[in-house]
Amino acid sequence: MRNNRDRAGSLVTHALLIFFALLAVAPILVIVVNSFKTTQGIFGQPFALPNADTFSLGGYERVFTRGQFVTNYGNSLIVTVGATVATLVLATLAAFALTEYKVRFAPLVGGFFVLGIMLPIRLGTVPIIKTMISWQLMDTLVALILVYTAMSLPLAIALLMTYFKAVPGAIKEAARIDGAGELRTLSITLPMVRPGLAAVASVTMLPIWNDLWFPLILAPSKENQTVTLGVQQFVGQFLNDYPALLGALTLGAVPLIVLFVVFSRQFIQGLSAGIGK
Amino acid sequence: MNRAHYRYFLVFTLPALAVYVVFAALPLVNSIWYSLYDTDSGVARFVGLENYVYLFTNPTTSERFWNALTNNLEFFAIHLLVEVPLGLLLAALLTSGRLRRSTGLYRTLLFIPTTLSVVIVGFVWRLIINPLWGLVDFPLLGDERTALPTISLMSVWQYVGIPMIFLYAALLAVPNDVLEAARVEGSGAWSTFWRVKFPLIAPQFGLIAILTYIWTFNGFDLVFALNGSAPGPNYSTDILGTLFYRTFFGSSGQLSDLDLGATVASVIFLIILVVTAAYFGLLHRRLRSYEL
Numbered sequence: 001m002r003n004n005r006d007r008a009g010s011l012v013t014h015a016l017l018i019f020f021a022l023l024a025v026a027p028i029l030v031i032v033v034n035s036f037k038t039t040q041g042i043f044g045q046p047f048a049l050p051n052a053d054t055f056s057l058g059g060y061e062r063v064f065t066r067g068q069f070v071t072n073y074g075n076s077l078i079v080t081v082g083a084t085v086a087t088l089v090l091a092t093l094a095a096f097a098l099t100e101y102k103v104r105f106a107p108l109v110g111g112f113f114v115l116g117i118m119l120p121i122r123l124g125t126v127p128i129i130k131t132m133i134s135w136q137l138m139d140t141l142v143a144l145i146l147v148y149t150a151m152s153l154p155l156a157i158a159l160l161m162t163y164f165k166a167v168p169g170a171i172k173e174a175a176r177i178d179g180a181g182e183l184r185t186l187s188i189t190l191p192m193v194r195p196g197l198a199a200v201a202s203v204t205m206l207p208i209w210n211d212l213w214f215p216l217i218l219a220p221s222k223e224n225q226t227v228t229l230g231v232q233q234f235v236g237q238f239l240n241d242y243p244a245l246l247g248a249l250t251l252g253a254v255p256l257i258v259l260f261v262v263f264s265r266q267f268i269q270g271l272s273a274g275i276g277k
Numbered sequence: 278m279n280r281a282h283y284r285y286f287l288v289f290t291l292p293a294l295a296v297y298v299v300f301a302a303l304p305l306v307n308s309i310w311y312s313l314y315d316t317d318s319g320v321a322r323f324v325g326l327e328n329y330v331y332l333f334t335n336p337t338t339s340e341r342f343w344n345a346l347t348n349n350l351e352f353f354a355i356h357l358l359v360e361v362p363l364g365l366l367l368a369a370l371l372t373s374g375r376l377r378r379s380t381g382l383y384r385t386l387l388f389i390p391t392t393l394s395v396v397i398v399g400f401v402w403r404l405i406i407n408p409l410w411g412l413v414d415f416p417l418l419g420d421e422r423t424a425l426p427t428i429s430l431m432s433v434w435q436y437v438g439i440p441m442i443f444l445y446a447a448l449l450a451v452p453n454d455v456l457e458a459a460r461v462e463g464s465g466a467w468s469t470f471w472r473v474k475f476p477l478i479a480p481q482f483g484l485i486a487i488l489t490y491i492w493t494f495n496g497f498d499l500v501f502a503l504n505g506s507a508p509g510p511n512y513s514t515d516i517l518g519t520l521f522y523r524t525f526f527g528s529s530g531q532l533s534d535l536d537l538g539a540t541v542a543s544v545i546f547l548i549i550l551v552v553t554a555a556y557f558g559l560l561h562r563r564l565r566s567y568e569l
Contacts, residue, residue, distance in 0.1 A: 006375075009373075009375060009466060010375040010376075013370050013373050013375045013376065014375075014376070014379075016366075016370055017367075017370050017371070017376075017379075017383045017387075020367060020387060021383055021386040021387055023434075024386055024387050024388075024389055024390050024434075025386055025389060027390075027401045027402065027405060027434075028389065028390075028393070028397075028401065030401070030404075030405065031397070031400075031401050031404075043409060043410075046410050086296075090292050090293040090296060091293060093289040093290070093292060093293065094289060094290045094292075094293035094294070096289060097285060097286045097289035097290045098290065100285075101282040101283075101285055101286040101289075102282070103279075103282055103283050103286045106286065109290055109294070112302075113293070113294075113297065116297060116301055116302065118488075118491055118553065119301065119302070119305060120305075120491060120494070120495040120545070120546065120549055121301045121304075121305070122495060122497070122518070123305060123308060123495075123521070123542040123543075123545055123546045124301065124303075124304025124305040124307065124308055124542070125304070125521075125525065125538075125542065126304075126307075126308055126311055126525050126535050126538050126539040126542060127303070127304035127305075127307035127308055127311060127539070128300060128304045129525075129535070130311075130535075131299070131300075131304070146296065146299075146300050147300050147301075149296050149300070150296050150297050150299070150300035150301035151300075151301060153293050153296065153297050153301075154297070154301075157293065182285050182289075206392055209394070210392075210393070210394040210395070211498075212394070212395060212396065212497075212498045212501065212502065213497055213498065213522075216501075217526065227394075228394045228396055231394070231396045231397070232396045232502060235396065235400060245400070249396070249397050249400055249401075252394060252396065252397060253393055253394070253397050256392050256393070256394075257389060257392055257393075260385075260388070260389065260392040261385060261389075264381075264384070264385045264388065265381075268384070268388070268442055268446075271439070271442055271443075272442055272443060272445070272446035273446075
């Protein structure tokens with residue numbers, strides 16, 4: 001009897017999770033599937049797979065001929081990779097120093113960084129605009145990289161500190177006795193914090209790739225648009241060309257979904273360890 | 278050695294500190310500073326609280342502000358009341374011990390909407406609830422009464438993965454011997470969850486609530502992606518983020534005003550700060566003391 005109840009419980013658990021997983025994924029599948037159809041197919045049978053009559057790649061053709069998708073992708077890649085690398089380098093240096101050197105004001109500096117996890121950085125947009133204008137960085141990708149690096153550092157530092165704390169002191173002492181400088185000592189510990197670096201990279205990339213606010217304000221021109229802003233404008237301009245719209249949305253979403261599925265473990269670890277604590 | 282420590286500390290933290298201060302911390306403080314000036318004439322003139330007086334006494338700006346604040350409270354409340362319980366349910370299902378190998382698959386699938394950009398989320402749902410497709414007969418986004426709840430639920434659909442992951446991590450951290458003891462005493466899954474696991478993860482709800490508060494009062498993207506910078510119908514989906522954007526950036530029918538923008542930003546910052554400080558000052562420690 002106990003066994004039957006267990007089986008029933010496990011059935012209900014799976015049924016509920018399948019329901020919610022479908023609710024999560026089905027809308028995305030609807031977009032992807034319909035992007036391979038003609039307009040008639042999209043509105044005639046929205047929930048059917050494309051068949052010989054309704055299959056069409058015309059939407060994708062028009063995305064590439066009328067949109068600036070290649071440029072947009074390039075911009076998103078430069079900004080996301082640039083800011084992620086900058087965050088990793090600066091946060092590694094800072095987190096190592098904050099855990100390694102027990103100077104008097106270290107907890108204060110650490111606390112100041114951690115505060116930033118909760119700070120609504122966007123509310124500083126007006127002064128950021130003024131700074132970018134006076135540094136002649138308005139409408140450049142550099143402006144985005146700088147702001148995103150600043151935005152990502154607090155969580156990155158908090159996360160990396162938990163990993164650096166776990167590195168045994170003996171390894172660093174041994175390196176120093178061998179005559180290694182501090183930078184060399186840091187680089188010797190790097191392999192041991194590699195999971196932390198992966199977690200930081202994955203939680204840093206996602207919000208940057210998907211952000212709409214700063215591209216809209218700091219880099220709005222056609223040459224500097226990121227994918228997210230590009231798709232947003234494309235949606236505004238091609239309101240009636242549904243195959244092209246759905247194609248653009250698919251192209252905007254797929255790379256991140258693939259990246260997330262591959263790195264989901266690191267991502268989830270980074271999220272729960274960084275903010276949950 | 279100690280002096281060397283100071284030097285290394287400075288050299289290693291300075292680059293991060295510089296970027297963080299110049300592009301994140303200082304702009305927030307400077308917003309308050311700018312809100313005390315009038316720069317319309319091209320020269321900065323100190324005006325004290327004049328911008329604030331204007332914001333709250335000019336009939337149009339004050340009406341828009343209170344409207345956006347009320348909408349934002351509703352936006353927050355829907356997240357708190359729908360997203361957090363749903364996240365708890367999903368986390369409880371994932372950690373019920375009945376799944377074995379499929380846990381990772383479910384967790385990844387459930388989290389996928391969170392990885393999408395709001396542009397896609399907005400478009401997908403606008404298409405699905407489009408009366409042309411026939412799933413919904415009512416113009417949910419076109420009616421003043423339903424537009425904001427509809428957008429809020431789209432946002433819940435996207436971000437339910439976040440409370441789910443926090444609670445999932447907390448539930449995984451419940452020690453096995455505690456669960457074993459409950460099992461030995463003949464406690465079923467339902468009562469084990471509510472009487473053993475739930476009290477142990479309860480402190481997480483405080484943190485989730487305050488993070489939800491900060492994120493929703495910082496919200497902008499989904500509303501903008503769906504309804505632009507003067508979010509209708511008739512400003513019924515206008516929240517503080519879109520009001521802020523419209524004020525400093527301008528929109529059709531409204532000139533850009535950087536000083537007033539800084540003022541709106543400072544007011545939003547204060548709204549977030551007061552509640553966050555109250556939470557950490559009064560509640561957080563008390564909640565934490567119940568933790569394992």
